Amino acid sequence: MASLVQAEGGRLSDYPKIARVIYNRLAQRIPLQLDSTVLYGLNTYGILANDQQLKSPSPYNTYKYKGLTPGPIDNPGNAAIQAVLHPAAGNWIYFVTVNPKTGETRFTSSQAQFPAVPAGTPEEPGAGLTVPTRRAAGPRIADRAFDVAGAAHGRLRRARPRRLDLRRDRMRRGRAARPAQPPATLSGRGCRWTMPLKRAVLPLLDRTEPLAVEVGGANTVVFEGDERHGYNTDVPGMVAALAAAGVIAPSSATILGAGATACSALATLRETGLTSAVVLVRDQARAGDLLAAAAGWGWRWTCDASIPGSATATC
Amino acid sequence: MAVDLRRFDSRVRDGDLLISTVPAGAADFYAERAGGSRPGPSAVLDVVYAPWPTPLAQATAKSGAVVVSGFELLLYQAARQVELMTGITPAPLDHMRTAGQAELTRRATLPPALTLPPP
Numbered sequence: 001m002a003s004l005v006q007a008e009g010g011r012l013s014d015y016p017k018i019a020r021v022i023y024n025r026l027a028q029r030i031p032l033q034l035d036s037t038v039l040y041g042l043n044t045y046g047i048l049a050n051d052q053q054l055k056s057p058s059p060y061n062t063y064k065y066k067g068l069t070p071g072p073i074d075n076p077g078n079a080a081i082q083a084v085l086h087p088a089a090g091n092w093i094y095f096v097t098v099n100p101k102t103g104e105t106r107f108t109s110s111q112a113q114f115p116a117v118p119a120g121t122p123e124e125p126g127a128g129l130t131v132p133t134r135r136a137a138g139p140r141i142a143d144r145a146f147d148v149a150g151a152a153h154g155r156l157r158r159a160r161p162r163r164l165d166l167r168r169d170r171m172r173r174g175r176a177a178r179p180a181q182p183p184a185t186l187s188g189r190g191c192r193w194t195m196p197l198k199r200a201v202l203p204l205l206d207r208t209e210p211l212a213v214e215v216g217g218a219n220t221v222v223f224e225g226d227e228r229h230g231y232n233t234d235v236p237g238m239v240a241a242l243a244a245a246g247v248i249a250p251s252s253a254t255i256l257g258a259g260a261t262a263c264s265a266l267a268t269l270r271e272t273g274l275t276s277a278v279v280l281v282r283d284q285a286r287a288g289d290l291l292a293a294a295a296g297w298g299w300r301w302t303c304d305a306s307i308p309g310s311a312t313a314t315c
Numbered sequence: 316m317a318v319d320l321r322r323f324d325s326r327v328r329d330g331d332l333l334i335s336t337v338p339a340g341a342a343d344f345y346a347e348r349a350g351g352s353r354p355g356p357s358a359v360l361d362v363v364y365a366p367w368p369t370p371l372a373q374a375t376a377k378s379g380a381v382v383v384s385g386f387e388l389l390l391y392q393a394a395r396q397v398e399l400m401t402g403i404t405p406a407p408l409d410h411m412r413t414a415g416q417a418e419l420t421r422r423a424t425l426p427p428a429l430t431l432p433p434p
Contacts, residue, residue, distance in 0.1 A: 043425065189400040189401065190396075190399065190400040192396060219392070219396075220395075220396050220399055220400075222399050222400055231395075231399055233392040233393075233395035233396050233399070234388075234392050236391070236395050237388055237389075237390075237391040237392025237393070237394070237395055238334075238360065238388055238391075238392070240391035240394070240395075241360065241383050241387035241388045241390070241391045242332075242358070242360060242383060244383075244387065244391070245358070245381050245383045245387070246381060247332060247358040247360075247381060250330065250331040250332035250357075250358065251330075251331040252330040252331045252332070253330040253331065253332040253333070253334065254327070254329055254330035254332070254333045254334070254356065255333075255334050255335075255336060256323070256333070256334070256335040256336060256337050256341075256342055256345060257335065257336035257337040257341070258320075259336060259337075261336035261362055262334075262336040264336075265334040265336050265360075266318070268334070269332075269334075270316075275316040275317070276316060276317045276318070276319065277317075277319070277330070278319045278321055278327055279318055279319065279320050280321050280322065280323045280325060280327070281320055281321070281322070281323060282323045284320065287320060290318075291318070291320075294318045297316065298316065299316040299317060299318055300316065300317045300318070301317060301318040301319070301320060302317065302318075302319050302320065303319070303320035303321070304320065304321050304322055304325065306322060307320065307321070307322050
């Protein structure tokens with residue numbers, strides 16, 4: 001979910017509200033309708049998804065499928081993660097940028113509450129009626145809307161920022177007649193993290209399995225009621241992948257690298273019963289976490305004083 | 316129990332199991348080594364999954380090692396995630412493998428680089 005907040009962007013102070021819009025849509029079983037997810041599913045970038053893209057069969061198409069995407073669509077920063085963990089309070093299910101220059105974004109609970117149409121703007125007939133749940137217009141989407149439609153185009157065009165020559169036609173066809181949504185098969189039971197987030201998430205967890213603490217990262221967080229439980233599946237994954245290939249009890253081992261994955265590799269060797277390992281490193285300054293993990297298991301370690309960076313470590 | 320930290324280019328004898336945790340390309344020098352006359356590892360896990368096979372995987376497989384790809388690691392750790400998140404045990408590994416391989420194939424056929432639209 002944090003990746004969605006990140007991808008929708010806008011001002012940092014709006015992140016908790018964007019998170020709330022997503023929570024509210026999930027709770028009310030309203031499709032998220034975020035163009036960012038549609039474009040991600042098509043492995044492309046952009047601001048607006050076109051009609052054809054909105055119909056794409058990708059499981060990341062949140063117009064087509066209710067619920068969260070099967071995986072993250074962006075690499076969330078701390079602000080986006082915090083926003084999801086501590087969303088703002090509100091009943092909003094739409095957001096729209098009212099001032100693209102400042103990024104000022106309004107959050108509303110109904111389409112009708114979108115910012116007032118500038119004085120003197122002719123309303124399009126039937127406009128407000130057929131649009132409702134069409135989209136949760138993200139700030140960038142709305143920025144684009146202003147670019148495309150110009151400030152004189154009122155509420156409909158802010159809500160549905162598309163090429164103007166197509167709009168009337170689309171209105172007549174009517175979105176309301178679309179077939180029923182498929183059942184929601186994608187839901188939010190947890191999330192996955194890669195480095196450095198699997199380390200950053202540790203202090204935010206209610207319960208963390210010992211292995212995740214030892215290797216310094218929880219790559220999996222599962223929501224249990226109100227609690228967040230952290231797990232590490234890298235190590236069992238590595239043990240299982242090796243076992244599936246018949247590698248169960250190696251007599252000795254060499255690890256290339258000393259980063260986070262090497263920590264998992266060392267923990268894997270420990271699971272196989274090994275009592276020593278040679279670790280080849282490029283820069284010992286990067287081996288701190290590995291050595292901390294080893295020290296945590298009571299392992300001794302020795303090192304070659306000629307390793308670059310060893311002067312900065314306790315070698 | 317002990318960890319022996321050595322230089323990356325150290326001439327230390329290979330272990331029975333070699334696990335490469337470095338990014339694609341960073342272990343290529345080791346592949347050249349593995350092709351030498353010294354006895355190589357009997358098993359190799361290279362955490363890289365694309366492009367596959369890596370030079371390390373090719374060289375060590377040629378000298379008889381059992382080679383496990385990063386894709387297998389990705390698959391088995393994901394299986395555990397599916398189990399944790401859904402309670403379904405065991406995870407549908409065959410379906411996951413098929414889906415994962417299809418995705419890798421799809422990515423392999425994509426243009427080499429995606430370009431961002433101008434701001």
